[in-house]
Amino acid sequence: xxxxxxxxxxALLTLALGLLAGCNSLTRQAPVVERTTLPTVERPxxxxxxxxxxxxxxxxxxxxxxxxxxxxxxxxLDHGQNYRDLVAWNNLRDPDDIKVGQTLRVAAPxxxxxxxxxxTQPVPMPPPAATPPRKTTPRADKQPYNExxxxxxxxxxxxxxxxxxxxxxxxxxxxxxxxxxAVAAAAxxxxxxxxxxxxxxxxxxxxxxxxxxxxxIAGRPGQQxxxxxxxxxxxxxxxxxxxxxxxxxxxxxxxLSAYAHNRKIVVKEGDNVAKGQMIAEMGDSDADSVKLHxxxxxxxxxxxxxxxxxxx
Numbered sequence: 001x002x003x004x005x006x007x008x009x010x011a012l013l014t015l016a017l018g019l020l021a022g023c024n025s026l027t028r029q030a031p032v033v034e035r036t037t038l039p040t041v042e043r044p045x046x047x048x049x050x051x052x053x054x055x056x057x058x059x060x061x062x063x064x065x066x067x068x069x070x071x072x073x074x075x076x077l078d079h080g081q082n083y084r085d086l087v088a089w090n091n092l093r094d095p096d097d098i099k100v101g102q103t104l105r106v107a108a109p110x111x112x113x114x115x116x117x118x119x120t121q122p123v124p125m126p127p128p129a130a131t132p133p134r135k136t137t138p139r140a141d142k143q144p145y146n147e148x149x150x151x152x153x154x155x156x157x158x159x160x161x162x163x164x165x166x167x168x169x170x171x172x173x174x175x176x177x178x179x180x181x182a183v184a185a186a187a188x189x190x191x192x193x194x195x196x197x198x199x200x201x202x203x204x205x206x207x208x209x210x211x212x213x214x215x216x217i218a219g220r221p222g223q224q225x226x227x228x229x230x231x232x233x234x235x236x237x238x239x240x241x242x243x244x245x246x247x248x249x250x251x252x253x254x255x256l257s258a259y260a261h262n263r264k265i266v267v268k269e270g271d272n273v274a275k276g277q278m279i280a281e282m283g284d285s286d287a288d289s290v291k292l293h294x295x296x297x298x299x300x301x302x303x304x305x306x307x308x309x310x311x312x
Contacts, residue, residue, distance in 0.1 A: 062107030066098050073239045077248065079106040080256055080300035082234045191255055191298070196308045197276055199228045199259060200292045213302035214258070214295035221263055221290050223282040227273040228257050228294070228309070236265050243293070244285025249273060260293035261285050 059065055064075060072095045076083035087095050089105040098104070200223060206216035231251040238245050243260040247267060250256045263283025273279060284290045296305045 059103075062105060062109075064104050064106045066100055066102045066104060068100050070098065070100075071240065072096070072098055073235070075104065075106065077235075077240065077258070077297070078300050080250075080254065080297055081106060082250070191252065194229050194251055194255065194308075195275060196229050196310065197226070198309055198312070199257075199294050200225050200282060202292070205291065208302075208304040208306065214293055215305050217292045217294060219282045219290060219292060221281075221283055224278050225259050225262060225280040225282055225292055226276050227279050228275070228296075229255075230275045231257070231273060233267050233269055233271040233273060233279070236267055236269050238285065242286060244287060245280065245283065247279050249279070254299050256297050258293075258295040258297070260295075261287040261291055 064079065066075070072083050072086055072092075076086050083095065085108070086092070086104060086106065089109065092098070198217075200217050200219055202217040202219040202223070204215055205218045206212050208215055225247075227249055229249070229251050231249040233247065234250040234256060235246065235248040240246055243258070245260075245262040245265050247259045247262065247265055248256055249259075259280055261282075261284060262280035263285065264281040265279070266281070267273060267279045282290060282292050287293070294305060296303055296308055
């Protein structure tokens with residue numbers, strides 16, 4: 001009966017011991033790990049194969065390889081030739097049907113040289129000479145070698161006179177070197193003999209450079225355009241882009257003149273024109289203003305017209 005008062009004490013003691021045990025227990029925290037961001041390593045990309053540009057092959061003398069954007073008229077102008085000659089030299093059925101990479105002859109073939117429209121005939125080979133049959137059976141009358149035996153075997157009588165030994169052939173005398181052709185000098189003399197005049201009156205609004213390739217003379221619509229020198233009309237039309245209505249006059253084998261952006265052409269191909277003869281009316285065809293674009297080409301290459309035109 002006396003144990004009842006001790007129960008609350010035991011309960012309080014147990015509770016106190018439990019609280020002390022809880023305070024003494026260590027709180028374990030989760031470990032903290034600092035994660036550093038590793039630098040991104042880019043894998044080296046395979047190097048692109050180096051583009052090897054093949055050197056442009058040079059054309060042989062008198063030949064030209066068609067490039068993108070070329071026309072037969074442009075090629076003829078750039079080489080100082082009549083496009084009709086290019087048609088004949090290359091046996092072209094359609095002057096407008098030329099392909100990139102096609103090789104064209106742009107110079108007159110030399111004497112004895114075949115053009116594209118001539119076929120070479122194969123030369124028949126002579127039949128081989130018949131060889132005498134070889135003897136395979138042994139000779140029964142084999143004799144020791146001496147001069148008489150050798151002469152008999154060769155079909156020569158022993159007492160016959162022996163032919164004299166042929167004299168050694170004289171070495172051919174070296175040919176004298178051919179003199180250097182004076183074609184260039186003759187062409188320059190011929191060019192210097194030409195008489196020139198201005199193709200139109202007006203102010204020069206653009207001078208010669210690599211891009212312009214000539215001079216531009218401002219004027220009014222319908223103004224006369226005359227031949228700067230005597231020659232033959234090689235082309236009259238509008239088939240070359242950038243030139244509009246164009247007249248080309250050939251003066252000799254190396255010089256030609258071009259008259260572009262005309263309103264009207266009054267000559268035709270094949271006409272012989274005199275120096276100062278009217279060939280066209282000034283205009284603005286394929287141009288942004290009324291003007292005459294005038295070029296002089298030597299061996300197909302643009303040259304400064306001021307070298308030939310007289311001073312004003």
